[in-house]
Amino acid sequence: MVAFDQNSGEKDDDARELPETLPWDVRPSIYDHLCLHIVSGQPGLVEAGYQLPDEERVNEDLELRWAAGALDGVMTHHTGGSDSDERVEKTIWLLLTCCEEPTAINKYRLYQHIVEEHIVALIDAVITRLLNEPQLKHDRLYELAYSFATETTDRETVKFGIALLGLYQVEENSELFHILGRHDEFTLFCAVALTNVADDSEQALWGLAQNVFGWGRIHIVERLAETENEEIRDWLLREGFRNSVLTEYLAYICAHTGGLLPALHNSTQDRELLTSAGELIEALINGGPAEDMDDYDDGAAAVELYLQQIEEAHVTLDDFLHIRAIQLYLSNQEADWDVRSERGWSRECRQRLEAACKRILERPEWETRVRQGLESEDDYEFFQANQAARVLKLPTWDYHWDRLQEQPDDAGRWFHLLLVCEEPQLTQVLDFAEQQLDLDRIASGPGDAPGVGDDFKQHGCLDYILQELRRFPGQGKTLIEAGLKSPVIRNRKMAVAALATWGDTSQRCELLKQVVEIEPDGHLQQQMQKLIDGQPLEE
Incomplete structure (x- = not known):
């Protein structure tokens, strides 16, 4: 292969354009970084491995950060590809120039261009063009791709390198793709590359899928939708649908390809299967970004078998919530049951299923199980018990109050407490909030702070308090005043919304006149002025 010449063909102005240290000479590269955070025998990466070397640059001007692979995931699932022929043409021109004259300056110009692009939007068009370039110097393209994939510290150039390497079998x-693919930011590109180069692409994809848990798993499982491998299908059914983004993305694929209905037919008290079946059924009912229960021909039959087996099983609070989701689905009077009946949801079937749900959910044991969960120190167990308690209409105030005392900086605990707070407890809650929150620090002046991160924990707590103060007109003046002067616009919006419910317009005007002139957000300033003028706010 031809090495990239640092000097050949460069003019003086080209040399001045080059940085003192070329980006592919910076260490550690992303590839090196990931290698350092893989532990043999453990899936994925150790925690520090998910923080990529270019994290600060990529997120420098963002108020909210994208999760790993999320931007590419949204672009591939919810938007089209690139609509800019000009961007594709520029990429091709820089790439061909780099292969024709492999100088440092040409490589650097291509590198800078790639860093500024979202490669996922361009790569298909770029590769299509490359495949139709008869004079393409493949040895130089391969060398360039390998360098970008293994030697660079910017995620877009790594993706570009992976995609180009995938052209060559x-x-x-x-192994390189299995390493880079462990990070969700690169899994999509590695999955496509593995499909092209691996001897057994399904096994390769399955192996990688077990090492990713976010968007990466979504991309891979979608590529396993047609598998006939029984081992992979069983994994899809029992584990493959679980991801940190949204189960609903994969529920249909895993229920359909994994064979949920025949698996339930052939099983007897398979606790693992019942757990995954409940999760899949609830996700199919929820619907959302992918096919759902209305697309699943086996839905009614699968739900009936599930309920038959769960009635005989040792049930959990997770089961309770899955069955409650089924019950709500069946009782939805706005659904088009005539259309659904074509997939087995007949009136008689629904009546049988509703009766089964009722029998299970009305068991006397649930109250004890829920109270045990509410006393758990495990956040997940408590959350599930809290959800079940709402269904059973069990009082939970004392549990939420005790938990808030333990962690008064936890915004989630304020949220759950305020949801169950009523007039008799309000004074207690507001007094505690004024004691625990540094209101002077929160009221540092209106601005455009994003309100995320450790520095804004208390602002997040105040958010949920102000949100619920709409139910209690005239209450929480001190907290509302702090919210109006917060640098976080959510606090200020919630404070204004709370004031909109006040009947005492004189007190409301007094608070708003202190801040309306310094409010930096034009729309919110208009809302403040409307309230001062005695006008209602739009819903």
């Missing part, structure tokens, strides 16, 4: 690169 070099089996030895499979």
Whole structure:
């Protein structure tokens, strides 16, 4: 292969354009970084591995950060590809120039261009063009791709390198793709590359899928939707649908390809299967970004078998909530049951299923199980018990109050407490809030702070308090006043919304006149002025 010449063909102005240290000479590269955070025998990466070397640059001007792979995931699932032929043409021109004259300056110009792009939007068009370039110097393209994939510290150039390497059926690169693909930011590109280069692409994809848990898993499982491998299908059914983004993305694929209905037919008290079946059924009922229960031909039959088996099983609070989701689905009077009946949801079937749900949910044991969960120190167990308590209409105030005392900086605990707070407890809650929150620090002056991170924990707590103060007109003046002067616009919006419910317009005007002139957000300033003028706010 031809090495990239640092000097050949460069003019003086080209040399001045080059940085003192070229980006592919910076260490550690992303590839090196990931290698350092893989532990043999453990899935994925150790925690520090998910923080990529270019994190600060990528997120420098963002108020909210994208999760790993999320931007590419949204672009591939919810938007089209690139609509800019000009961007594709520029990429091709820089790439061909780099292959024709492999100088440092040409490589650097291509590098800078790639860093500024979202490669996922361009790569298909770029590769299509490359495949139709008869004079393409493949040895130089391969060398460039390998360098970008293994030697660079910017995620977009790594993705570009992976995509180009995937054009070449070099089996030895499979290990490289398995390493880079452990990070959700790169899994999509590695999955496509593995499909092209691995001897057994399904096994390769399955192996990688077990090492990613976010958008990466979504991308891979979607590519396993047609598998006939029984081992992979069983994994899809029992584990493959679980991801940190949204189960609903994969529920249909895993229920359909995994064979949920035949699995339930052939099982007897398979606790693991019943757990996954409940999760899949609830996700299909929820619907959302992918196919749902209305697309699943086996839905009614699968739900009936599930309920038959769960009636005989040792049930959990998770089961309770899955069955409650089924019950709500069946009782939805606005659904088009005539259309659904074509998939087995007949009136008689629904009546049988509703009766089964009722029998299970009305068991006397649930109250004790829920109270045990509410006393748990495990956040997940408490959350599930809290959800079940709402269904059973059990009082939970004391549990939420005790938990808030333990962690008064936890915004989530304020949220749950305020949801169950009524007039008799309000004074107690507001007094505690004024004691625990540094209101002077919160009221540092209106601005455009994002309100995320450790510095804004208390602002998050105040958010939920102000949100619920709309139910209690005239209450919480001190907290509302702090919210109006917060640098976080959510606090200020919630404070204004709370004031909109006040009947005492004189007190409301007094508070708003202190801040209306310094409010930096034009729309919110208009809302403040409307309230001062005695006008109602739009819903």
